[in-house]
Amino acid sequence: MSKKQTTKKTNDIKKGEISIHTENIFPIIKKWLYSDHEIFLRELASNAFDATTKLQKLAALEDIKDLKEPNINIIIDEKKKTITFSDTGLGMDADEVEKYITQIAFSGAEEFVQKIKENDSKDKSEIIGHFGLGFYSSFMVADLVEINSKSYKKDAEAIFWSCTGSTDYTIKKSDKKEIGTDIILHINDENKEYLNETKIKDLVKKYTNFLPINIQVNGVTANEKNPLWIKTPKDVKEEDYKEFYQKLFPYNGDPLFWIHLNVDYPFNLQGILYFPKVMHELDSNKGQVKLFCKQVFVSDNANAIIPEFLTLLQGAIDCPDIPLNVSRSYLQNDPYVQKISKHIIKKVADKLNDLAKKDKNHFESIWNDISPFIKYGMMQNDDFYTKVKDIIIFESSLGYKTSIPEYLERNKEKIKDKVIYCSDKDGQATYVNMCKDQDVEVLFTHALIDTHFLQFLESKDSTTKYCSVDSELSDLLVDENKKTEVVDQDNKTNNDKLADIFKKALNNDKIKVDIKALKSTTISGMILESEHVKRMKNMSHFMQDKGTGIFDDFTLVVNNNNELVKDLMALNTSSEKEPLVTKLCHHIYDLAKMSKQPLTGEETQSFINRSNELMKELTTTKTK
Numbered sequence: 001m002s003k004k005q006t007t008k009k010t011n012d013i014k015k016g017e018i019s020i021h022t023e024n025i026f027p028i029i030k031k032w033l034y035s036d037h038e039i040f041l042r043e044l045a046s047n048a049f050d051a052t053t054k055l056q057k058l059a060a061l062e063d064i065k066d067l068k069e070p071n072i073n074i075i076i077d078e079k080k081k082t083i084t085f086s087d088t089g090l091g092m093d094a095d096e097v098e099k100y101i102t103q104i105a106f107s108g109a110e111e112f113v114q115k116i117k118e119n120d121s122k123d124k125s126e127i128i129g130h131f132g133l134g135f136y137s138s139f140m141v142a143d144l145v146e147i148n149s150k151s152y153k154k155d156a157e158a159i160f161w162s163c164t165g166s167t168d169y170t171i172k173k174s175d176k177k178e179i180g181t182d183i184i185l186h187i188n189d190e191n192k193e194y195l196n197e198t199k200i201k202d203l204v205k206k207y208t209n210f211l212p213i214n215i216q217v218n219g220v221t222a223n224e225k226n227p228l229w230i231k232t233p234k235d236v237k238e239e240d241y242k243e244f245y246q247k248l249f250p251y252n253g254d255p256l257f258w259i260h261l262n263v264d265y266p267f268n269l270q271g272i273l274y275f276p277k278v279m280h281e282l283d284s285n286k287g288q289v290k291l292f293c294k295q296v297f298v299s300d301n302a303n304a305i306i307p308e309f310l311t312l313l314q315g316a317i318d319c320p321d322i323p324l325n326v327s328r329s330y331l332q333n334d335p336y337v338q339k340i341s342k343h344i345i346k347k348v349a350d351k352l353n354d355l356a357k358k359d360k361n362h363f364e365s366i367w368n369d370i371s372p373f374i375k376y377g378m379m380q381n382d383d384f385y386t387k388v389k390d391i392i393i394f395e396s397s398l399g400y401k402t403s404i405p406e407y408l409e410r411n412k413e414k415i416k417d418k419v420i421y422c423s424d425k426d427g428q429a430t431y432v433n434m435c436k437d438q439d440v441e442v443l444f445t446h447a448l449i450d451t452h453f454l455q456f457l458e459s460k461d462s463t464t465k466y467c468s469v470d471s472e473l474s475d476l477l478v479d480e481n482k483k484t485e486v487v488d489q490d491n492k493t494n495n496d497k498l499a500d501i502f503k504k505a506l507n508n509d510k511i512k513v514d515i516k517a518l519k520s521t522t523i524s525g526m527i528l529e530s531e532h533v534k535r536m537k538n539m540s541h542f543m544q545d546k547g548t549g550i551f552d553d554f555t556l557v558v559n560n561n562n563e564l565v566k567d568l569m570a571l572n573t574s575s576e577k578e579p580l581v582t583k584l585c586h587h588i589y590d591l592a593k594m595s596k597q598p599l600t601g602e603e604t605q606s607f608i609n610r611s612n613e614l615m616k617e618l619t620t621t622k623t624k
Contacts, residue, residue: 013172014094037141037191041074041200042207043134044085044183046296048072049211051089051181055152058090064152066179073216074204078195085183091151092181094159097171101135101147101161138183139165141191148174149181210295227295229270229318233260245274248290249314253277256366259351261317261344269340271317273348277369278312287312294320305337307345309377309384342383349387356391364401367393375453385460394421394443397436402443404457408464411441414476421445421454422469423534430595431469434520440476442469451535470596471531473516479561482517494569495560501572502558505585512555524562525592529554556589564588580617583610 052070059067068088075084092100138145143165150158158174176182187195194200201222204215210227228236228244241258255274263269273289287310291302295318303311305319321336352374355363374392378385393401402410407419420435421443422428435442445454454466492500495515502513514528529537533553559565568584571577590607593599599607 013170015168015170038194038203039207040137040140040185041203042296043137045072045074045204045208045211045215047135048085048087048089048181048183049208049213049296051091052087052213053089055088055090055179058152064179067152068178068180070213071216072213073219074200074222076195076197076200076218081187081192081195083185083187083194083200085185086180087182088178088180090181091156091179092147092149092159093151093153093156094171096151097147097149097159097161102169135183138185141187141194142185143188144186146184146186147181148176148184150174150176150179152179207297208295209297210292212295227292227316227318229260229262229272229316230295233262236260241272241274244272245314248316249276249288252314255314256369257351257355257362258315259347261347263343267336267339267343268320269317269343271315273313273315273317273344275370276312276314288314290316291322292316292318293322294318298322305340305344307341307377307381309373309380310344310348312373345377345381345384346387348377349384352388353391356393363391364393367401372447372449375447375449379453379456389460394445397422397432397442397444404464407441407443414440415474417464419443419464419466420469420474421466423450427597428468428470430523430526434477434518434523434526435469435474438474438476438519440474455535467531468529468534470527471529471534473518473528473557477519479517479519482561497572498558498560498565498569501568501581502556502585502589505582506556506589510553511589514555514557515560516557517561518557518559519561520559521561521563523559524564525559525588526557527554527592527596528557556592558588580614583614586610587614 049072052072055064055067056070058064071088073084073086075086076082077084145163145165147161148158149161150156158176159171160174160176161169161171163169197218201217204217204222208215209223210225211223212225212230214221214225215223224247228240241260242254245255245258246252253276255276258272258274261269261271261273271289271292276287287306288300289302289306290297291299291305302317305317306313317340319337319340322334352363371392374388378388378392390403390405393403394407396402396407404419408417411418420440422432423445425432425444425446432442445451447453458464458466498515499513503511506513530553560569564584565588568581568588571584572581587607587610590599590603590610593603594607598604
């Protein structure tokens, strides 16, 4: 049933009925307006701040008597069960109360109710921003709300308004002498926890700690007023940034670095973002960016604004153009927010480039902590990739960190357009040492993401090839002067005959055998896998897939420059030495496998038994 606003006077007391098309909107407000009742403090403190700010601006234009310092005092009276929000702002007269409290706040009430019914999302608080219902969050915690206000206007009468949460209200003259507004909440039994002074102080720190006005709780200042992000970056010291970080996130260690945001065009944005030290590269849940609107706390998590690959960031951002009551879906679809997100990506990239060029030692010292997230970001965002691709660094076998462009430039005469990498420093030590002996530089790729990252780099730049140190032999490791010639009537070389010896001894069609003259004479044999198989194995390991047998496709490279292999070749001329030759072939094969990965239990036992047999034969030969 439609209701019109009606009023009648009784002994200077005016009674009225709020003009809405709904019998009682308050139960709906209490149910849907906010998920957390504590938001009432943010709404009322924000309104009080707006009133004081406007009065200060007016005072600069006209003479206002009895003007006091801007102040908000939250007074708790446990006995009376009241919380009073008292400000020194504009104040209101009777007409303004009628306009701003009983009319405008409910002008969209019917539409509000309809939207609530239609909205299926859990976060319905976004709707409030479109209807000006912030003041009525008071009824989340109070059965009776009173307003005692005196306008700054000359000769304006003070007024007293009260409402019990129905559509009826009363308004009368007040004896209030000072300019400003007192909002008195009579707290209901379900919310008596808010009558605790410590609780209210905690809420002030949470929601309005950085409002640029003195906020008191029972006469004692409870907020800090000025956040670090409003200062000019050049005026802030390193110690200030670290101290502010500890205020936002107590008990955390020092951040690795930070980014001070201060933008006024083409949008307004301030804040400080910190890159924390994480214990594990998969620990990206540590991040938390607090979202503020004009220094009023909005949300504990601004993930909709922060790009996915930077969600580990911590800090605070202040976006004055974002409404106080806002949902994640609103943020995700807002063009303004998308511009902010792009700007944050740019600022992070700029900071990384700045560190890499101006503070190289610090950049290298934190690289292991930040590299997984930077690499993931490059794979997720083309703009970010373009900005940071030349500063990505890897540990080098030369003993320092280097970028890909530096590596390619340094090795262009040896291995043109190719990067040799090692993904397992211990398991591939033999291969790395062989490269180091021949002055072939190797890059170490230790991070879990590196297998995917190298493929990504190849997709972005097809001119550069990435090869695992155990996937192929560089020409620099092979003695090209050792050529083999045809030595028998079957048109076979010594290498062909040596390969046949190993194939016969190993008796395994899956094992490919290749004979090479390596410059290193200490290595008898080594296992090489194709780059494709190597990467598939790495990915399977990353996915914790133990069924990697399907990737057992490799080549046994036998070094004919090794003395043991030469002796084996000589032994093969005698048929009675064939059992010994077979054992030696298996032994060389096992040694090659062991330099790459641990043997299975069965393989280990076979290796031990064979070792004992070989040592027995050796001692028997010596004693004869």
